[in-house]
Amino acid sequence: MxxxxxxxxxxxxxxxxxxxxxxxxxxxxxxxxxxxxxxxxxxxxxxxxxxxxxxxxxxxxxxxIGGFSGVTLAHNVRNKEDVAPLIERAIEAGGRPLKTAQDVFWGGFHGYFADPDGHVWEIAWNPFSPLSVAGAFRWNGYEGE
The missing domain is CATH 3.10.180.10 (2,3-Dihydroxybiphenyl 1,2-Dioxygenase, domain 1)
Structure with a gap:
């Protein structure tokens, strides 16, 4: 596989x-x-x-099928300033806030919301994993590529 x-x-x-x-x-x-x-x-x-x-x-x-399964979906953004507005947009569209945008112990910035069916999404900025030019995520980033 x-x-x-x-x-x-x-x-x-x-x-x-x-x-x-x-x-x-x-x-x-x-x-x-x-x-x-x-x-x-x-x-x-x-x-x-x-x-x-x-x-x-x-x-x-x-x-x-239902309840929190222990799985979260994540969407990483390019800039710290992009996290909170995207979470607010999701809430305005009918999502449920779970964790406000905030600094994380490992140096990033993130927050969580649930979509209308309860699927949990994390919106995150990770300074150690910059996105590719196209927006792709990789654990250690695409810096220099």
């Missing part, structure tokens, strides 16, 4: 409401089959899929 994540799928209660949330954050949908909404990212895709349909596909009860 190659070291990559190709597709992140989020189970959502209201497909159009969730899509609208991500569109307010500035993301653009791509053409996808009925019943799923996709957003292409740098090197991967975020898919939104109705909770009931995903549970059926997995062969599990729908109530088995």
């Amino acid at each position: 190659e070291q990559r994540v190709s597709l992140i799928t989020l189970a959502v209660r209201d497909l159009e409401r969730s899509a609208a949330f991500y569109e307010v954050l500035g993301w653009t949908r791509v053409q996808s089959p009925d019943g799923v909404i996709a957003f292409d990212l740098l090197g991967q895709t975020l898919g939104l899929y109705p909770r009931e349909d995903l549970a059926d596909e997995l062969g599990i009860p729908v109530d088995a």
